[in-house]
Amino acid sequence: MSNEPGREQWASRLGFILAAMGSAVGLGNVWRFSYVTGENGGAAFLLIYMAFIIIIGIPIIMAEFTIGRKAQSDAVGSFEKLAPGKPWKVAGLLGVAAAFLILSFYGVIAGWITYYFTNYLTGTLWSAPAEGYESFFISFITNPTKPFFWQFLFMALTVAIVFVGVKKGIERSNKILMPLLGVLLIVLSIYSLTLGGAQKGLAFLFTPDWTALTDPNIYLAALGQAFFSLSLGMGALITYGSYLSNQERLPGAAVSVAVLDTSFAIVAGLMIFPAVFALGMDPASGPGLVFMVMPDVFDSIGFGGIFGLLFFFLLAAAALSSSVSLLEVAVAYFIRKFSWSRQKASLIIGSIIFVIGIPSSLGQGVLSDIQIIGGRDILDSIDFIASNIFLPLGGLIIALFMGWGFKKADALRDSDFGETTLGHIWLFLIKFVAPIFIFLVFLSSIGLFN
Ligand code: TRP
Numbered sequence: 001m002s003n004e005p006g007r008e009q010w011a012s013r014l015g016f017i018l019a020a021m022g023s024a025v026g027l028g029n030v031w032r033f034s035y036v037t038g039e040n041g042g043a044a045f046l047l048i049y050m051a052f053i054i055i056i057g058i059p060i061i062m063a064e065f066t067i068g069r070k071a072q073s074d075a076v077g078s079f080e081k082l083a084p085g086k087p088w089k090v091a092g093l094l095g096v097a098a099a100f101l102i103l104s105f106y107g108v109i110a111g112w113i114t115y116y117f118t119n120y121l122t123g124t125l126w127s128a129p130a131e132g133y134e135s136f137f138i139s140f141i142t143n144p145t146k147p148f149f150w151q152f153l154f155m156a157l158t159v160a161i162v163f164v165g166v167k168k169g170i171e172r173s174n175k176i177l178m179p180l181l182g183v184l185l186i187v188l189s190i191y192s193l194t195l196g197g198a199q200k201g202l203a204f205l206f207t208p209d210w211t212a213l214t215d216p217n218i219y220l221a222a223l224g225q226a227f228f229s230l231s232l233g234m235g236a237l238i239t240y241g242s243y244l245s246n247q248e249r250l251p252g253a254a255v256s257v258a259v260l261d262t263s264f265a266i267v268a269g270l271m272i273f274p275a276v277f278a279l280g281m282d283p284a285s286g287p288g289l290v291f292m293v294m295p296d297v298f299d300s301i302g303f304g305g306i307f308g309l310l311f312f313f314l315l316a317a318a319a320l321s322s323s324v325s326l327l328e329v330a331v332a333y334f335i336r337k338f339s340w341s342r343q344k345a346s347l348i349i350g351s352i353i354f355v356i357g358i359p360s361s362l363g364q365g366v367l368s369d370i371q372i373i374g375g376r377d378i379l380d381s382i383d384f385i386a387s388n389i390f391l392p393l394g395g396l397i398i399a400l401f402m403g404w405g406f407k408k409a410d411a412l413r414d415s416d417f418g419e420t421t422l423g424h425i426w427l428f429l430i431k432f433v434a435p436i437f438i439f440l441v442f443l444s445s446i447g448l449f450n
Contacts, residue, residue, distance in 0.1 A: 007072065008167045008243050014175075016244050017253050019166065019325070022174040023236055024261040025181070026322030027109055028229040030315060031290050033265040034272040038283035040221050042204040044212035046269070048222040053258055056437055057226050059429040060395045061237060061254040063402035066415040068241025069250070074332035075235025078242065083405055091397035094390050095234030096333050100349075101386035102234075103326040104357035105379045107158070110319040111150035111361075112141065112291065117312035125295055126305035133295040137288055142365030151357060154316070158323040159350035163343055166328050167243065174321050181314035182264065188307065189270035192278075192297060201274030204283060216444040223441050224388030229261055233391035233398065236325045239332050250416045251426075287380070327353070396438045403431030 010016040037045055071078035076092030083089075119125040129136045141147060161170060193201070212218060227233045241250075272290065275297045276283050285292065294311065298304035327350060334345040363370060363378030372381035402411060408427065417423030 008165055009245055010167060010243050013248050015167070016240065016248055017256060018174050018178075019170055019321075020231075020237060020240055020253065020257050021260055022170055022178060022318070022321030023231040023240065023325035024229065024257050024322070025178060025264050026318045027106065027113070027315070028225070028322070029261065029264040029318075030185075030268045030272075031109055031113075031287070032228060033225065033268055035285070035287050035289040036221055036225050037205075037269060038273070038276070038289055039286065040218045041209055041212045042273070042283065043206050043208040044210065045218050045222055046205060046266075047208055048213075048219060049225055050262065052223055052226040052437070053230065053262055055429055056223070056395070056399075056434040057230050057232060058254055058258045059426055059434050060232055060399055061230060061257060062250060062415055062426060063398050063430055064232065064235065064237035065241040065244075065250045065254060066402065066411070067398070068235075068238035069244045069246070069248070070414050071238075072242050074242065074336055075238050075329050076333050077336050078235070078238050079401070083401070086405075088397065088401045088405060091394045091401065092235050092238075092333070094394045094397075095236075095238075096330050098234040098386045098390040098394065099236070099326050099329040100353055100356060101382050101390070102228075103158075103323055103330075103353045105360040105382050106319070106323055106326060107151050107155045107354060107357045108147065108361045108379065109287070110154040110316065110323060111147055111152075113312055113316045113319060114154050115140065115147070115150040116291065116295075117309065117316050120305055120309035120312055123305065125298075125308060128295075128299060133299075134288075134292050136295075137291045141288070141361075142368070144362065144366050147361045147364075148358070151361060152354060154319070154323070155350055155354045155357075157320055158327050159346050161320070161324050162327045162331050162346040162350070165342060166240075166324055170321050170324055173317070177314055177317040178321075180310075181318055182267070184307070184310055184314060185264065185267045185271055188297070188311070189267050189274075191301065192271050192274045195275055195278035195297070195300070197274040197276065197278030200277035201270075204273050204277070205269050216441075219441045220388050220445040223392050223438065224384075227391035227395055228387045229265060230258060231322065231325060233393075233395035234329060235394070236329050238398075239329050240325065242332075248416075251422065392438050392441070396435055399430050399434045399438075403427065403435070 067078050071081040073081050075095045076089050079089035079092050231237060272293055273283060275293050279293060279296055281293060295308065298308040301307055327346065330349045331345045334340050334349060335342055359367060360379035360382060368377060370378055372378065373384050376384055411427060412418055412423045417426060
């Protein structure tokens with residue numbers, strides 16, 4: 001396939017893998033994973049989440065990489081190029097819409113992280129503020145104006161990177177910071193296990209309450225979490241795959257991304273839940289969980305402020321390489337579709353997304369009475385629609401396109417599997433298993449919307 005003029009290419013194989021990993025590892029692994037796992041009862045949820053990653057996630061990562069590399073275009077353009085005039089491109093359009101929605105609230109939460117980082121930098125949170133860590137958090141997020149500054153700052157950083165181009169912007173940055181975050185999470189989880197809540201925390205994460213499996217809620221939540229955490233279902237990995245030339249072995253790359261991403265989530269769980277029980281908190285406390293638990297943990301370590309500083313800094317960096325991939329999906333589409341320059345597209349779209357995020361931020365405070373879906377506030381509702389509906393739906397269409405819109409031999413060749421057993425297993429998963437499971441999860445959760 002011919003390349004569109006002015007498109008980037010990753011400089012090396014490593015550049016692509018690091019970018020895909022940087023996209024996957026972010027707030028989804030720490031902030032979202034811990035509170036969603038906490039709200040859904042722990043181990044049973046974790047089990048379903050991991051099963052979905054294996055039978056749905058990895059096969060669809062492969063599909064996105066394959067489609068992107070073959071078409072050398074953005075989330076929408078790739079479908080137009082490979083299947084002109086066919087309706088498959090709705091997956092791409094859904095993806096662009098999801099990018100706007102997800103980044104709108106992602107910027108809000110990442111802003112909170114950035115705020116915490118600066119509070120560790122200045123020393124404010126090295127010991128508990130007079131009102132305590134929880135009230136400090138609540139009074140910050142309910143403040144009608146203060147969070148905007150931090151949301152704006154984070155979005156500005158995201159725009160700045162996409163403005164110069166993802167390749168220049170992130171190809172190298174994550175080579176150092178992501179491993180550091182991994183090491184820090186491991187150290188903190190070992191420490192967390194010594195705080196007295198190890199037994200309860202481990203039981204919560206690894207001893208399933210089988211009765212929870214009868215609740216359709218947890219399947220939808222696990223599916224949404226799998227897609228969100230893997231950056232899947234909205235063409236982010238199609239877009240990144242499209243900056244790839246032919247030398248990469250896609251199956252290895254797909255499995256590495258999934259294994260790394262899942263490991264980050266599990267280690268984050270090992271860090272949070274023992275601490276939650278040691279502190280006598282409720283695992284189902286919701287989106288504020290990390291912000292309310294971790295400062296207490298740092299407080300209990302001598303010079304723990306250093307850990308707080310590193311934790312929020314590295315998490316902000318991880319969030320940045322994820323937010324960049326979200327913005328890039330929309331920017332790449334607008335550049336091609338409307339012939340905008342990269343600079344114009346990143347500035348305009350970044351600004352629009354910042355504005356869309358404002359209600360999510362206000363929903364923590366002055367607009368907290370507004371509940372849209374099943375008692376969820378504005379931020380949670382947008383997250384629910386984008387992550388639990390749009391992403392799996394996009395993934396369903398991508399799976400069907402790969403499984404049924406490609407000739408078998410083409411799919412095997414374009415994915416680098418060739419005529420191997422693994423290749424045939426992948427085709428079986430992508431043709432039947434992934435679509436049927438996504439469909440069944442949707443079916444079982446009709447009725448959850450009110
Ligand atoms: N996966 C990222 C995280 O865990 C978030 C993210 C980045 C994302 N790009 C995405 C989610 C594309 C869905 C689709 O923080």
